Amino acid sequence: MTIEHSLDHRDVTSLLEPLDAGLELALASLRARLASDAQLTHTLDVAYRVVDSPVGSLLLAATDRGIVRVAFEVEDHADVLQFLANTISPRILQAPARLDDAARQLDEYFNGTRTEFDLILDFRLSRGFRLNVLQHLPRIAYGHTESYAEVALAAGSPNAVRAVGSACATNPLPVIVPCHRVVKSDGSFGGYLGGADAKRALLTLEAAA
Amino acid sequence: MKARQSITKKPFEAVVQEHGATVLRVCRAVLGVHDADDAWSDTFLAALQSYPDLPPEANVQAWLVTIAHRKCIDHVRAGGRRALPVDSPPEQPSRLGIPGEGHAELVDAVAHLPPKQRQAVAYHYFAGLPYVDVAAILGGTPEAARRAGSDGVKALRSALVELPALTHSSSKGEIR
Known part of the structure; x- marks a missing residue:
């Protein structure tokens, strides 16, 4: 490209500027239309939306099989979406409709009016012992806790206390699959992928109800 | 690890975010706003x-x-009512009815360009594609694409120079 050419370029783009009228507004509605068209034509492999919550904004992602990922802000939503693109499919769009139900139930949970989630979950991001642990967790009732050792026992490997810790730390579906209800044997909170404050907030919420 | 990362594909949402506006500009230039x-x-x-x-x-x-x-070509073929596919400009002044305060004269001038010129201008100037890529899309040589682009710009300039009203916009989109 010559200098003459690039000057020309700027000149021409400003000449064409009137075509930009109302562009942003049009784009917003076009993007919504794309999300719903993609849903209808089954071309969307992962739909996501971001919801506000008392523990920060939460990313919710779903495949056609169910909710596949809940992510805290501290996990960096962009990183999480990139991970989903790499491991599931890059056909990912912000498409709120598929997550209406999850968003509503989370809202009710944070308001203290829901003690159990009734959602279809896609556990494809977990396997083996970690999956066993995650499948046990919903049996810990709302407002109750279990120690890592108790969960290890329940998941069929009494000696795998550390592995329970890493299963909780890598839970792809936090809040909905209640890894926050797993605490240390001495009663202290233990770690949490959403941060210690988030874990405390969830347990306090459940204790108050 | 680095090499692996560089070949991963972004979530499609990021593609829409990054290129949505450019593609809309291109479609507007080629087809008109509606x-x-x-x-x-x-x-x-x-x-x-x-x-x-x-x-x-x-x-x-x-x-x-x-x-x-x-x-865009499919669209014109299906609808058959816009100026794109014809090689001579439409006889009526078109009223593309751009929303807002845009210079309707420019929109109209773009609509009156022959299709190849309009496409070359859109793909080169809006999408920023080098003429080699423009030629790959339009067919023909890069030189021909460059000529179509610069002829298009020349035509736009002269169409606009003839219009004393360019500095203030007309929301009606009519040219006299």
């Missing part, structure tokens, strides 16, 4: 469909513009 929306939708739905097959190192913008080019 029909651009449908062409944009068709383009991104088709792109989403085939996105997993796109080679990770591909130029995403050129890929999208290529799809948009085809969708």
Whole structure:
């Protein structure tokens, strides 16, 4: 490209500027239309939306099989979406409709009016012992806790206390699959992928109800 | 690890975020404001469909513009009412009815360009594609694409120079 050419370029783009009228507004509605068209034509492999919550904004992602990922802000939503693109499919769009139900139930949970989630979950991001642990967790009732050792026992490997810790730390579906209800044997909170404050907030919420 | 990362593909949402506006500008330049929306939708739905097959190192913008080019042509063929496919300008002043305060004269001048020129201007100046890529989309040589682009710009300039009213916009979109 010559200098003459690039000057020309700027000149021409400003000449064409009137075509930009109302562009942003049009784009917003076009993007919504794309999300719903993609849903209808089954071309969307992962739909996501971001919801506000008392523990920060939460990313919710779903495949056609169910909710596949809940992510805290501290996990960096962009990183999480990139991970989903790499491991599931890059056909990912912000498409709120598929997550209406999850968003509503989370809202009710944070308001203290829901003690159990009734959602279809896609556990494809977990396997083996970690999956066993995650499948046990919903049996810990709302407002109750279990120690890592108790969960290890329940998941069929009494000696795998550390592995329970890493299963909780890598839970792809936090809040909905209640890894926050797993605490240390001495009663202290233990770690949490959403941060210690988030874990405390969830347990306090459940204790108050 | 670095090499692996560089070939991963972004979530499609990021592609829409990054290139959505450019593709809409291109569709508007080629089809006019009204029909651009449908062409944009068709383009991104088709792109989403085939996105997993796109080679990770591909130029995403050129890929999208290529799809948009085809969708715009499909659109004109299906509708048959816009100026794009004809080689002579429409006889009536078109009223593309651009929303807002845009210079309707410019929009009209673009609509009166022969299709090749309009496409070359859109793909080179809006999408920023080099003429080699523009030629790959339009067919023909890069030189021919460059000529179409610069003829298009010349025609636009002279059309606008003839209009004393250019500095203040007319929302009606009529040219006398």
